[in-house]
Amino acid sequence: MIETKEIRVDYGDVHAVADLTVSIPTGEVYGLIGPNGAGKTSLIRVLATLLKPTYGDARIANIDVVEEPARVRRLLGYMPDLAPVYEDLRCWEFLDLFGAAYFVSRRERRRRIDACIDQVGLQSKRQAIAGTLSLGMKQRLVLAKTLLPDPEVLLLDEPASGLDPMARIDMRNMIRDLAHSGKTILISSHILNELSEFCGSIGIMEKGRLILSGRIDEILANLSHKKRIVVETLDPAARAAEVLSGLDGVSSCKAEALRVEFDLEGDENDVAELLRSLVDRGIRIKAFYERQQGVEDIFLQIGAKEVS
Amino acid sequence: MTRPRFGTSMFVNPIWLKSARARLRWKHVISWGTVTVSLTAFVFMIIYMNMTEQMGATAAAAAKAALPGIVVVQATILMVLGTGAVASGIAQERDDRLIDYQRLTPMSPTSKILGYLFGLPVREYFLFALTLPFLAVAVAISGFSLFTLAHFYVVFFTSVWVYHMTGLVAGMLSTRPRFASMLSMGFVLVLYFALPNLSRIGITYFEFLTIRPTFFGLLQQELPQGIGDSAPVLAGIDTFRDVPFFNLFLHPTVYTLLVQGFLLCVMFVVVHRKWRNQSNHALSKIQALAVYSGVLAFALASVWPIIADAGVRQQVFGALERRGPGMHPTESLLILLLVLFMIVGAAFFVVILGATPSRHTAIEGLRRAHKHGRRRVRLNSDAASSLPLTIVMLGLTFVALVTPLRLAQHSGMFFIDPPSLMSTLSFIVLLGAIALFMQGFRERCGLRVFLITIFLLWIVPWFAMTIMFSAQNAWIAGAYVGLPCPPVAVWIAIGTILESATPVPGRSPEYLIPELVQSRHALLTTSLVLYGALAAGMQFELWRWKRRAHSSVRLATPALTER
Numbered sequence: 001m002i003e004t005k006e007i008r009v010d011y012g013d014v015h016a017v018a019d020l021t022v023s024i025p026t027g028e029v030y031g032l033i034g035p036n037g038a039g040k041t042s043l044i045r046v047l048a049t050l051l052k053p054t055y056g057d058a059r060i061a062n063i064d065v066v067e068e069p070a071r072v073r074r075l076l077g078y079m080p081d082l083a084p085v086y087e088d089l090r091c092w093e094f095l096d097l098f099g100a101a102y103f104v105s106r107r108e109r110r111r112r113i114d115a116c117i118d119q120v121g122l123q124s125k126r127q128a129i130a131g132t133l134s135l136g137m138k139q140r141l142v143l144a145k146t147l148l149p150d151p152e153v154l155l156l157d158e159p160a161s162g163l164d165p166m167a168r169i170d171m172r173n174m175i176r177d178l179a180h181s182g183k184t185i186l187i188s189s190h191i192l193n194e195l196s197e198f199c200g201s202i203g204i205m206e207k208g209r210l211i212l213s214g215r216i217d218e219i220l221a222n223l224s225h226k227k228r229i230v231v232e233t234l235d236p237a238a239r240a241a242e243v244l245s246g247l248d249g250v251s252s253c254k255a256e257a258l259r260v261e262f263d264l265e266g267d268e269n270d271v272a273e274l275l276r277s278l279v280d281r282g283i284r285i286k287a288f289y290e291r292q293q294g295v296e297d298i299f300l301q302i303g304a305k306e307v308s
Numbered sequence: 309m310t311r312p313r314f315g316t317s318m319f320v321n322p323i324w325l326k327s328a329r330a331r332l333r334w335k336h337v338i339s340w341g342t343v344t345v346s347l348t349a350f351v352f353m354i355i356y357m358n359m360t361e362q363m364g365a366t367a368a369a370a371a372k373a374a375l376p377g378i379v380v381v382q383a384t385i386l387m388v389l390g391t392g393a394v395a396s397g398i399a400q401e402r403d404d405r406l407i408d409y410q411r412l413t414p415m416s417p418t419s420k421i422l423g424y425l426f427g428l429p430v431r432e433y434f435l436f437a438l439t440l441p442f443l444a445v446a447v448a449i450s451g452f453s454l455f456t457l458a459h460f461y462v463v464f465f466t467s468v469w470v471y472h473m474t475g476l477v478a479g480m481l482s483t484r485p486r487f488a489s490m491l492s493m494g495f496v497l498v499l500y501f502a503l504p505n506l507s508r509i510g511i512t513y514f515e516f517l518t519i520r521p522t523f524f525g526l527l528q529q530e531l532p533q534g535i536g537d538s539a540p541v542l543a544g545i546d547t548f549r550d551v552p553f554f555n556l557f558l559h560p561t562v563y564t565l566l567v568q569g570f571l572l573c574v575m576f577v578v579v580h581r582k583w584r585n586q587s588n589h590a591l592s593k594i595q596a597l598a599v600y601s602g603v604l605a606f607a608l609a610s611v612w613p614i615i616a617d618a619g620v621r622q623q624v625f626g627a628l629e630r631r632g633p634g635m636h637p638t639e640s641l642l643i644l645l646l647v648l649f650m651i652v653g654a655a656f657f658v659v660i661l662g663a664t665p666s667r668h669t670a671i672e673g674l675r676r677a678h679k680h681g682r683r684r685v686r687l688n689s690d691a692a693s694s695l696p697l698t699i700v701m702l703g704l705t706f707v708a709l710v711t712p713l714r715l716a717q718h719s720g721m722f723f724i725d726p727p728s729l730m731s732t733l734s735f736i737v738l739l740g741a742i743a744l745f746m747q748g749f750r751e752r753c754g755l756r757v758f759l760i761t762i763f764l765l766w767i768v769p770w771f772a773m774t775i776m777f778s779a780q781n782a783w784i785a786g787a788y789v790g791l792p793c794p795p796v797a798v799w800i801a802i803g804t805i806l807e808s809a810t811p812v813p814g815r816s817p818e819y820l821i822p823e824l825v826q827s828r829h830a831l832l833t834t835s836l837v838l839y840g841a842l843a844a845g846m847q848f849e850l851w852r853w854k855r856r857a858h859s860s861v862r863l864a865t866p867a868l869t870e871r
Contacts, residue, residue, distance in 0.1 A: 008675070012668045050408055052585055054672045055679035073412050084404040088330040100322035101413035145409070 001026040001153060001184040002047060007056035009042045009208075016042040018208035019056070024186060024201070029179040031195035032188040033299055034205035040188040041081065043205070044157045047186065048078040060153055077151035081158035083142030087131030091122060091141055094130050095148055102149035116144035120174060136167030143174060154178065156187040172197065192296040204299060212298070220293050226251070226263040227271065228297070231278065232287040233258050240283045247277060261291070323410065323423025324430070327397075331431040344385065344435040351377040352442045371449035376527055378443050379464075383519070385436050386468045390429035391475040391496055392489050397428035398479030399488030402586075417583040421576065425472055456526050463522040463561060466568045470517060471496055473575040480582040481590065506647060516551070516564040517571060525560060552613035552620050567606065574599050589663055589690045593697045596663040600701050603655040604708040611648055615641070615715045615722075641722045641809065645802050646795075648712065652705055653794065656743060659701065661758075664694040664750045670854075674861045693854070695847075698747040702740050709739070713805065725808040734832055735801040741839035742794045748846035752853055766793045783823035787831055797835035800824075804832050 002024040009017040017039040024030045032040045045051035046058055049069035058065045065072045086094055092113055099109035117126055120140040125133060130141060139159065146154065160171045179185060179198040189195050195202060196216065203213040212219065233240050241255035244262055249270060253262040264274060275288055352374045359370035401407040410420055426433070447457060471492075478492035503514035515521055550557035558566070577595055581588045591599060613620040621640065665673065673691020677684060685692045710732065716722040750758045773790025776782040790796040803824075824831065 006679070008679075010668065010672055010675075048408075048412065050411060052587060055676040070414060074414050076412060078408075078412055080405060080408065084406050086326065086330065086406060088333075089326065090329075093326070093329050097322050097326045098409065098413065100320070100325070101410070101415050103414065 001028070001061055002030075002186060003057075003059045003062075004043070004047070005057040007043065007046060007058055008054045009039070009046060009051065010054045015208050017046070017053070020205075020208070020210050022203055022210055022213055024184060026184050027182050028201055029185045029187065029199045031199035031202040032186060032205060033190075033192060033195065033202055034188075038205040039208040040205055041157055042208075044078075044155050044186065044188060048076060048155050049073055050078075075152045076155060077146035077149065077153070078155045079142055079146045079157065079159055081161050083139055083159075085130040085133070085138050085141055087129070089130050090127055091117070091130055091133075092126050094141060095145055098145045099148050104149065112148055112150075116148050119147065119177075120144045121170065134167075136163050136170070139163060139167070139171060140174070143171075147178075152183060154183055154185045154187075156185065158188055158190065160189060192299050196296075202298070216298070219298055226265050228291045228293060229262055229264050229271065229274075230287070230289055230291050231260045231262075231283075231285060233260070234284040234286050240278060243278060243281050243283060244274075247274060250274070258286075321419060321423040321427070322413075322415070323420060324427035327423075327427030327430045331393075332434060336431060337434065340431060340435055341438055344381075344438050348378060348381050348439045348442050351381055352446065356446075368450045371446045372452055374446050375443070375450070375452065376523075378439055378446060379460075379523065379527065382436055382439050382443075383464075385432050385439070386429070387471050387496065388493075389435075390432035390468065391471045391492050393432060394425070394428045394472045394475030395479045395492035396489040398424055398476055399482055402479065411583065417580050420583060421476070421579050425469070425476060428475075429472060459561065460519075460522055460526045463564050464519050466565060466572075467517070467519045470568050470571055470575075471499075473572055473579070474499070476579050477575045480579055480586075506651075516560070516567045521560055522564060552617070553609045554612050555616070570602055570606070574602070589665075591659075591662060592690070593663055593688045593692065593694065596659045597697060597700060600655055600659050601704060604652065604704055607648055607651050608708050608711060611644055611712050612715065614644060615712050615719060618719075618721065621721075641716055642802065642806060645709075645712065646799065648709065649798050649802070650795070652708060653798075656701060656705065657746070660694060660698060660743070660747050660750060661755070663697055664747060665691050666754050667752070670751070671857055671861065674857060675864075678861050693751060693850075694747055695744075695751075695850075698743055702743050705739060705743075706736055710736070723809050727805045727808055731801075731804040731807065734836060735798075735805055738797055738801050738832075738836055738839060741836070741843040742797070744843040745839060745846050748843065748850045752846065752850045769793050770796065777821075783821055784827050787821075787824055787827065788834065791831065791835045791838060794839075797832075797839065800828060800831045800835060804828055 003022070005021050006019045007017055007021070008015065008019055020039070020043060022030075032043070034040050042051060046053050047060065047065060049065050049072055052066060060072050061075055063071045063075075086097070089097065095113045095116060096109060099112060100106075104112060117123055120143050122137060122140055122144065125137060125141075130138065133141065139162075143159065146156075156175070159175065160168045163171060175185070175187065176198045187195070187199070199216060201213070201215050202219070203210050205211070231237075231240055231244075235258075237255040237258055237260040240260045241253050241262075244250050244253050244260065249265040251263045251265070253260065255261075264271060266274075271290070275285075278285060278288075355374040355377050356367075356370045359365040359373055360367060365373070398407075401410070413420075415423075446452070447454070474495040475488075475492040478495060479488040482488040482491050499514070499517050500520075504518055504520060506514050551560055551563040553563065574591075578590045581590065581592070581595075615621070669691050670685075670693070673685040673689055676691070677686075687696060713727060713732065717726050749761065753761070769790050770793040773786045773793070773796065776786030776789060780786075787796070787800070791800075
């Protein structure tokens with residue numbers, strides 16, 4: 001559905017996106033990760049037809065975004081970071097504007113506005129002036145605007161940036177629902193663990209390049225054969241850490257208060273054996289589990305932190 | 309999705325509707341409406357009551373006299389407030405990045421532009437509508453001709469749209485809302501007050517960008533005697549006559565619509581390009597050439613009849629003669645040529661400034677071309693060098709500047725002998741050198757360095773020359789110091805062309821400062837050497853830079869097809 005081939009974006013001497021090639025199949029939710037200045041927003045703006053690449057091909061539904069932007073725009077829903085709104089319009093007027101601009105008929109528009117307002121939970125703010133909304137509500141309103149023409153492809157640039165924890169959870173839930181609706185979604189975010197919940201694939205960008213891309217489970221499998229084990233103890237964890245550091249296959253052991261976390265190289269039998277060793281040596285264990293690795297672990301292991 | 313039909317779509321144009329909803333809320337309507345109605349009522353009543361009560365005029369005459377006052381209020385609302393609203397509104401949307409939302413909708417760019425053009429000043433249109441009852445009363449009482457009124461409002465509204473379009477252009481080009489508003493106000497002031505003054509020496513078309521000729525011509529001449537018969541008003545009424553255009557005489561309204569239509573089209577193209585992509589140049593190379601040709605055609609059309617037709621010349625320069633001592637044909641020709649050069653030079657400067665790529669744009673274009681297996685950037689691309697455009701424009705400029713000279717020579721009114729080939733050639737070579745230096749420098753060094761250098765190289769010597777002329781009477785030294793400033797060099801060159809012009813009795817040769825007459829050939833040679841060297845050096849440096857850029861791009865950018 002979304003394909004780029006050797007896309008390059010230059011701002012003067014700075015290469016914001018450097019020969020980036022990526023392919024996102026229909027129905028996939030693809031998370032784009034990287035530090036600030038890695039080139040995520042530039043890539044999204046190229047795909048949204050808002051920025052002309054220096055060179056390279058970018059296609060959505062096999063339509064060239066540079067050659068035929070008007071056709072591509074009919075398929076797109078784009079939500080920028082810190083999504084702006086018309087401060088002097090009421091919420092329904094803001095949505096009505098874009099419904100009309102996307103040629104949704106008046107009757108259908110009314111139905112869709114109601115549906116989108118319900119979907120983002122802004123029923124009580126239908127008549128409110130957009131400028132009086134909180135940042136989180138404005139983000140919801142822009143998400144509603146993005147969904148109104150029922151686009152096949154969603155480009156969401158940092159949709160949760162600047163939101164408080166509660167609003168972020170709400171936003172995450174909304175995006176998770178969208179992910180289940182079968183749309184193709186490209187989302188960039190700094191909140192890495194949230195991406196794990198709804199992204200099938202991720203790409204990590206650094207200095208304008210895509211340094212890693214693929215399905216999360218495959219990347220995790222390729223990145224590490226180690227298991228991340230967490231032990232919660234009833235006594236100070238320092239004693240458990242001391243015991244663990246003497247065992248075979250244990251590495252990266254970190255103890256804090258009543259909790260110790262470490263990597264273990266081995267299979268399920270080795271995990272069971274290790275647990276028994278701890279109990280045999282008098283460690284009083286409250287909980288013992290393997291922590292599922294997520295996007296954050298991948299990001300930390302890759303260590304991408306350089307900007308373009 | 310259903311597409312609305314174009315003809316019925318303005319009032320359902322979503323962008324227009326958005327502005328109407330946002331800017332016509334009750335609180336705005338009541339507060340602004342109260343002020344407007346009060347102000348218009350005051351203007352109407354003070355004129356009407358004073359005339360009927362104090363001056364003993366009839367009701368019809370008093371109502372007629374109130375019409376210009378109402379028009380001034382209307383013009384202030386639509387032209388001043390409306391233009392500001394358009395410029396700051398569009399710049400604000402750009403600043404907030406709301407314009408990106410609009411760019412992404414499937415509406416056509418034309419619908420979007422119309423939506424903004426009529427939507428952003430919607431409150432001002434509403435306030436204008438509130439003045440109409442007063443206008444209707446004034447017309448009903450005075451029996452003012454409805455045809456004349458309709459005629460006037462056609463030009464009034466085309467002028468309003470020109471100004472609003474300048475606001476839209478300013479908003480699309482500038483980055484900050486406040487700056488956009490100031491820029492558009494600056495445009496309006498220049499269009500309204502500065503440029504129309506050129507009509508005094510025959511360059512009529514700037515005057516017709518405003519409603520002044522129509523205002524004075526249609527409204528003022530219908531006023532009762534004793535009202536509006538001051539000298540400026542009479543001069544204004546005097547401008548509302550058929551306008552010479554090459555060998556034709558056009559009705560002033562037709563001419564106004566022609567000039568305003570041209571400007572509207574140019575601005576529409578600029579806004580349209582910026583809508584499609586903010587990083588686009590304001591005009592493509594071909595569009596820039598078309599616009600430049602248009603400016604030349606209008607300038608030449610104004611100058612042509614003044615030189616070719618003694619009656620028109622008398623009409624135009626007769627007004628100047630009335631203000632001062634008699635003007636000799638040679639002097640009028642010098643003024644005309646200098647003004648023509650200034651207009652052409654300014655248009656050339658602006659077009660080259662706008663159509664020349666920055667270094668980064670040029671390199672990006674090279675990378676793009678190379679990636680897609682082409683050796684060169686397409687000629688009409690924004691990234692392409694503006695050298696071919698400059699050369700074609702130079703060709704047109706020569707035609708535009710040499711034509712009036714030839715015409716003057718054949719009219720038998722200005723020259724005893726034809727200008728020497730050497731002086732004409734020197735003039736042409738000088739213009740070419742200035743243009744090639746300017747283009748090369750702009751392309752090689754970028755806008756900021758170009759503008760700073762132009763200030764240092766052009767403006768500072770002019771300042772120094774002026775000080776040396778006025779404070780020290782150091783005429784020759786001052787002229788040499790001022791030569792880097794192109795208008796000074798061109799003035800010397802035109803002066804040399806006019807060597808064979810009919811002498812001005814008792815003051816010959818009047819076209820140059822007398823102290824410079826002896827040094828004119830040395831000054832011209834110096835300016836030719838200076839600009840020749842600058843142009844050659846800059847073009848060579850540009851060529852070297854392009855070669856380096858080509859090689860580095862070739863090395864760094866593997867072609868798509870090779871992979």
